[in-house]
Amino acid sequence: MVWLTGGSLALGLLMVFGLFGLVAIRGFSTFWPSEVVRFTTESGEVVLGQVRGSEERLLTEDQLQQLEDQKGAETVAAVRANGDRTERRRVRSVNLFDTDKNTTAWFDDFELEGSTAGLDGAWERAIERPEWALTVERYAEGRYFGELVGFRSGDTVEEDLDAAWAAFEASRARVDEARADWKYIVGVRIGRDLSAATKDAELSARKVALNEGEGSVEHLAAVARAEELGDENALLTKELQAEANTIEQGARDAALLVRNARGEVDEIEVWDVVRAIPANRIGTLGALGVYVDRWLEFLIDDPRKANMEGGVFPAIFGTVLLTLLMCFVVVPFGVLAALYLREYAKQGLIVSIVRVAVNNLAGVPSIVFGVFGLGFFCYFVGGELIDPLFFPHYGNEPVYGGGGIMWASLTLALLTLPVVIVATEEALAAVPSSMREGSYACGATKWQTIRRIVLPRAMPGIMTGMILAIARGAGEVAPLMLVGAMKVAQSLPLDAQGLHPERKFMHLGFHIYDLGFQSPDSEAAIPMVYTTTLLLILIVVALNLTGVWVRSRLRQRYAAAGA
Numbered sequence: 001m002v003w004l005t006g007g008s009l010a011l012g013l014l015m016v017f018g019l020f021g022l023v024a025i026r027g028f029s030t031f032w033p034s035e036v037v038r039f040t041t042e043s044g045e046v047v048l049g050q051v052r053g054s055e056e057r058l059l060t061e062d063q064l065q066q067l068e069d070q071k072g073a074e075t076v077a078a079v080r081a082n083g084d085r086t087e088r089r090r091v092r093s094v095n096l097f098d099t100d101k102n103t104t105a106w107f108d109d110f111e112l113e114g115s116t117a118g119l120d121g122a123w124e125r126a127i128e129r130p131e132w133a134l135t136v137e138r139y140a141e142g143r144y145f146g147e148l149v150g151f152r153s154g155d156t157v158e159e160d161l162d163a164a165w166a167a168f169e170a171s172r173a174r175v176d177e178a179r180a181d182w183k184y185i186v187g188v189r190i191g192r193d194l195s196a197a198t199k200d201a202e203l204s205a206r207k208v209a210l211n212e213g214e215g216s217v218e219h220l221a222a223v224a225r226a227e228e229l230g231d232e233n234a235l236l237t238k239e240l241q242a243e244a245n246t247i248e249q250g251a252r253d254a255a256l257l258v259r260n261a262r263g264e265v266d267e268i269e270v271w272d273v274v275r276a277i278p279a280n281r282i283g284t285l286g287a288l289g290v291y292v293d294r295w296l297e298f299l300i301d302d303p304r305k306a307n308m309e310g311g312v313f314p315a316i317f318g319t320v321l322l323t324l325l326m327c328f329v330v331v332p333f334g335v336l337a338a339l340y341l342r343e344y345a346k347q348g349l350i351v352s353i354v355r356v357a358v359n360n361l362a363g364v365p366s367i368v369f370g371v372f373g374l375g376f377f378c379y380f381v382g383g384e385l386i387d388p389l390f391f392p393h394y395g396n397e398p399v400y401g402g403g404g405i406m407w408a409s410l411t412l413a414l415l416t417l418p419v420v421i422v423a424t425e426e427a428l429a430a431v432p433s434s435m436r437e438g439s440y441a442c443g444a445t446k447w448q449t450i451r452r453i454v455l456p457r458a459m460p461g462i463m464t465g466m467i468l469a470i471a472r473g474a475g476e477v478a479p480l481m482l483v484g485a486m487k488v489a490q491s492l493p494l495d496a497q498g499l500h501p502e503r504k505f506m507h508l509g510f511h512i513y514d515l516g517f518q519s520p521d522s523e524a525a526i527p528m529v530y531t532t533t534l535l536l537i538l539i540v541v542a543l544n545l546t547g548v549w550v551r552s553r554l555r556q557r558y559a560a561a562g563a
Contacts, residue, residue: 020537023530023533023534023537024534026527026530026531026534027530027531027533027534027535028531028534029527030527030528030530030531031290031291031294031295031298031531032287032291033135033277033279033282033287033290033291034050034051034052034279035050035051035129035133035279035280036048036049036050036129036130036133036134036135036145036279036280037049037050037051037091037127037128037129037133038127038128038129038130038133038261039107039112039113039126039127039128040112040113040126041107041111041112041113042071042075042111042112042113042115043111044113046261046262046263047091047093047107047261048093048130048133048145048146048147048260048261049091049092049093049145050091050092050093050135050145050279051089051090051091052090052091052092052104052527053089053090054087054088054089054090055087055088056085056086056087056088057085057086057087057088058084058085059079059084059085059086064076064079064080064084067079067110071110074116075110075115075116077116078110078115078116078118078119079110079119081118081119082118082119082120086108086109086110086119087108087109087119087123088106088107088108088109089106089107089123090104090105090106090523091104091105091106091107092104092143092145092524093105093145093261103142103143103521103523103524104521104523104524109122109123110122112125112126113126114126129280130147130280131280131281132147132148132161132165132278132280132281133145133146133147133148133278133279133280134146134147134148134256134258134276134277134278134279135276135277135279136256136258136268136273136275136276136277137273137274137275137276137277137309138268138272138273138274139272139273139274139304140272140304140305141272141305142305142308142309143309144258144260144266144268145260145261146258146259146260146261146266147258147259148161148164148165148256148257148258148278149161149257149258149259149265150164150257151163151164151165151167151168151254151255151256151257152254152255152256152257152267153167153171153253153254154253154254157257164256164257165278167254168254168256168270168276171254171270172270172273174251175251175254175270175271175273178247178248178250178251178271179251179271181247182244182247182248182251185240185241185243185244185247186240186241186244189240190237190240190241190244192491194233194236194237194240197229197233198226198229198230198233201225201226201229201230202226202230203393203394204222204225204226204393205219205222205223205225205226206393206394206395207392207393208222209222209393210392210393248271251270251271252269252271254269254270254271255267255268255269255270256268256269256270256273256276274297275290275293277290297310297311298310298311298312298531298535299311299312299313299316300313301313302314303315303488303511306519306520306521307487307488307511307514307515307519307528308515308519308521308524308525308528309528312506312508312511312532312535314489314492314505314506315506315507315508315510315511315532316508316535316539317492317494317505317506318405318485318489318492318493318505318506318507318508319474319507319508319509319536319539320539320543321405321493321494321505322405322408322409322412322480322505322507323470323473323474323543325405325406325409326409326412326413326416326469326473327466327469327470329409329410329413330412330413330416330417330420330466330469330473331420331462331465331466331469333413333417333420334417334419334420334421334424334465334469335420335424335455335462337417337421338420338421338422338424338425338428339424339428339450341354341355341421341425342425342428342429343428343446343450343454358417358418358421358422359418359422361417361418362418362419362422365478366415366476366478366479367478367479367482369411369412369414369415369479370411370478370479370480370481370482370483371482372411372414373407373408373410373411373414373479373482373483374403374482374483377407377410377411377483378400378401378402378403378404378407378483379401381400382398382399382400382401382402382404382407382502383398383400383401383402384401386399386400386401387399387400387401399502400501400502402484402502402504403482403483403484403485403504404483404484404493404501404502404503404504404505405484405493405500405501405503405504405505406501406502407483407484408479408480408483408484408485408505411479411480411483412473412476412479412480413473415472415473415476415479416468416469416472416473419465419468419469419472420462420465420466420468420469421465422465423461423462423464423465423468424458424461424462424465426461427458427459427460427461427462427464427465428454428458428461430457430458430461431453431454431457431458435453435454435457436449436453436454439452439453459551459554460551460554460555463547463550463551463554464551466547467544467547467548467551470540470543470544470547471540471544474509474536474539474540474543475509475536475540476509477507477509477510477512477513480507480509480510481510481513484504484505485504485505485506485507485509485510486504486505486506486510487506487510487514487518488506489503489504489505489506491503492505493505508532508535508536508539509536511532512529512532512533512536515528515529515532516529
């Protein structure tokens with residue numbers, strides 16, 4: 001029996017740590033800058049890019065016959081000489097002329113130029129490592145691979161490569177500062193402040209029309225104010241847009257001159273560059289600096305290029321805020337329900353049925369909770385009650401009648417409520433009856449006994465329920481797809497103006513789903529899937545460890561009090 005139980009434990013640990021090890025290795029390696037290689041296939045196609053993975057495969061007779069029909073007998077002879085085995089590599093290679101193609105492709109050794117001489121060492125014979133090969137990360141078009149040939153500043157072209165690279169790095173600070181100013185004008189002044197002011201004025205006019213009557217003096221005055229403000233904001237928007245355009249045009253005078261795999265020279269304006277990396281020249285310390293910089297961008301920046309690049313800060317923020325809001329809701333209600341079932345309710349058939357129902361509720365598929373949240377919270381409570389009562393001036397535009405972080409947190413609270421109830425009931429049952437009797441003997445009422453004696457001693461168990469609720473709710477995706485999670489959220493649900501419970505949000509779990517199954521280039525998105533999964537695991541672990549630490553402190557406190 002010892003061997004059976006020990007073996008089961010070892011198997012479970014192996015599965016858990018094996019899965020986490022796979023995610024950790026793939027996730028931590030995503031941002032390490034790999035070398036850029038160039039090779040030519042037997043068809044004459046020149047490829048310039050990064051190797052993102054490799055695997056060895058054994059070809060069957062049918063595959064060999066098909067290969068002979070496609071490539072010829074010499075290629076098949078080279079494969080057979082290698083034991084019918086070939087190694088293939090996944091290469092990421094995309095340039096300006098390839099924006100309509102997938103960014104990754106597999107290349108077998110027998111596809112390389114000169115592979116008929118033998119597959120052993122074919123890869124090393126075929127590849128070159130250009131000294132000035134660049135990996136250019138761009139804001140809009142994704143990554144570009146090419147060889148540096150010069151740098152243009154205005155009408156002046158610097159062709160000395162060392163001097164060209166130095167000029168590019170010198171221009172980065174100026175262009176980055178200009179882009180920050182442009183982003184503030186376009187994103188904050190125009191996109192947020194002026195748009196919000198104009199919309200608020202229009203909504204105020206609608207509200208006056210509902211309260212005072214359409215066509216009334218008050219309504220006409222409100223409409224006039226809204227139109228006046230709209231004209232002022234339109235003029236100001238035009239001025240700000242002109243200022244932004246001037247900043248952008250002034251910063252677009254510098255560009256990298258890069259030769260692509262076809263031998264054509266492309267201009268990549270510094271304005272469009274997030275970072276450029278001379279991957280084959282930077283060395284270990286330089287690679288480490290790029291690695292840290294990419295991680296910082298991933299943690300604090302917004303996503304770009306269909307969420308496949310950039311950062312995930314809005315998703316991190318939404319995940320943590322959603323989990324905390326869920327805890328604020330589920331823990332009080334779960335504790336109150338458990339208190340009633342354990343301390344007040346008369347034990348009998350009805351209470352037993354309620355307990356069975358609560359336990360069975362934990363086995364309901366999460367998508368069912370999502371459908372309930374959508375129908376009850378979003379459509380009924382928000383769309384039928386709150387919006388008509390408090391926001392009639394919004395018309396057909398839903399405020400609380402659509403998905404939002406408040407409805408998502410309430411849906412997850414329902415989903416995790418059985419966990420908190422069961423854990424709290426077990427914690428209450430573990431409090432010795434002698435402590436209750438001693439409290440009653442001293443003249444305390446039932447509520448005083450619960451508040452002063454029972455609940456403090458049961459608090460570590462209640463914290464256990466909260467930890468389990470966090471572990472269950474933080475990684476849920478299916479219900480969130482229906483009640484507020486978005487691919488891209490334009491604004492955070494919590495900002496300097498306060499909490500906005502009606503706003504939609506981004507979530508790491510939904511982000512993983514979007515990258516893995518809705519990405520336009522799923523092969524290129526695989527590394528980001530692993531990295532985002534690793535980040536979600538670490539966040540859940542951090543939240544759980546915080547709960548464990550609080551529970552440990554409570555146990556120590558009440559153990560000392562009992563002594």
